[in-house]
Amino acid sequence: MSQQEFSSRQHAVEARRYLIPEMEYGYDHPEVIFWTRHFASEAHKRNVFANIKAALQSQRSPVAAQALATAWYDFTRYVPTFLTRAVAQTGDPERQHHLIQIAYDELGGRNKEFIHSQLFLKAIETIGLKVAPRHSGSSIREVIQVLDATLAHTDSEAGIIGLLLSFEIIAEENIEMLFDGLCYSDDCAAALSDSAFFKVHRLDESEHIRHSVANFLRFCNTPAERAAFKQSFDQGVDYWRRFWDQCACLITLESGSRTHT
Numbered sequence: 324m325s326q327q328e329f330s331s332r333q334h335a336v337e338a339r340r341y342l343i344p345e346m347e348y349g350y351d352h353p354e355v356i357f358w359t360r361h362f363a364s365e366a367h368k369r370n371v372f373a374n375i376k377a378a379l380q381s382q383r384s385p386v387a388a389q390a391l392a393t394a395w396y397d398f399t400r401y402v403p404t405f406l407t408r409a410v411a412q413t414g415d416p417e418r419q420h421h422l423i424q425i426a427y428d429e430l431g432g433r434n435k436e437f438i439h440s441q442l443f444l445k446a447i448e449t450i451g452l453k454v455a456p457r458h459s460g461s462s463i464r465e466v467i468q469v470l471d472a473t474l475a476h477t478d479s480e481a482g483i484i485g486l487l488l489s490f491e492i493i494a495e496e497n498i499e500m501l502f503d504g505l506c507y508s509d510d511c512a513a514a515l516s517d518s519a520f521f522k523v524h525r526l527d528e529s530e531h532i533r534h535s536v537a538n539f540l541r542f543c544n545t546p547a548e549r550a551a552f553k554q555s556f557d558q559g560v561d562y563w564r565r566f567w568d569q570c571a572c573l574i575t576l577e578s579g580s581r582t583h584t
């Protein structure tokens with residue numbers, strides 16, 4: 324990273340981007356700090372990355388990276404659908420205003436050049452990867468359908484907010500796991516770090532997490548709401564475990580089928 328890039332990144336961190344004006348639950352609010360740590364530690368207990376880390380230790384190749392890239396592309400295309408569907412399951416306009424913000428970010432905000440799924444395609448292109456049909460016939464879509472069903476069965480507004488926080492709480496780890504999995508050779512890291520996709524995500528995920536914790540503090544205050552929130556939060560973190568486990572399987576299957584054809 325050049326000095327100029329470093330200082331502009333530092334500036335962005337110091338300026339602390341906010342999705343929307345925040346009068347109450349800023350980064351330094353003690354409850355934001357407490358609950359962010361709490362939910363992060365709850366998520367870490369579920370050991371989401373064990374199998375994908377093991378798979379990458381034995382299978383690091385362009386074929387493995389392409390299997391992961393294809394899975395992530397299917398996922399990133401689905402994200403705005405999931406988020407907007409979740410918002411559509413809530414009834415109050417003020418709540419909808421808060422919950423829709425991350426979907427807007429995913430779709431590029433005011434600039435369609437920043438649609439995240441498109442940024443992802445450009446990023447993998449720089450390291451010679453593309454989204455490719457799977458030889459094995461398996462896909463990440465099976466796992467995404469489970470998440471879809473979980474959302475459809477979430478019948479409380481607090482539960483929807485729990486699912487939305489679970490989607491973000493390990494976002495920084497998810498992005499670094501993806502980065503690591505795509506780096507099939509030493510040359511990939513610099514190109515990927517330079518891509519708008521990774522720059523945007525490395526800067527913005529902390530705000531997505533803070534924003535989602537603020538939604539919890541704003542809208543989930545009774546014991547019943549917090550219980551419903553936590554139940555859906557756990558289901559959402561389980562989605563991540565299934566997602567990364569399926570990525571590990573796809574990497575192994577694709578690597579095996581390409582070596583035998």
Ligand SMILES: [Fe+2]
Pocket residue numbers: 429439524
């Ligand atoms: Fe994104």
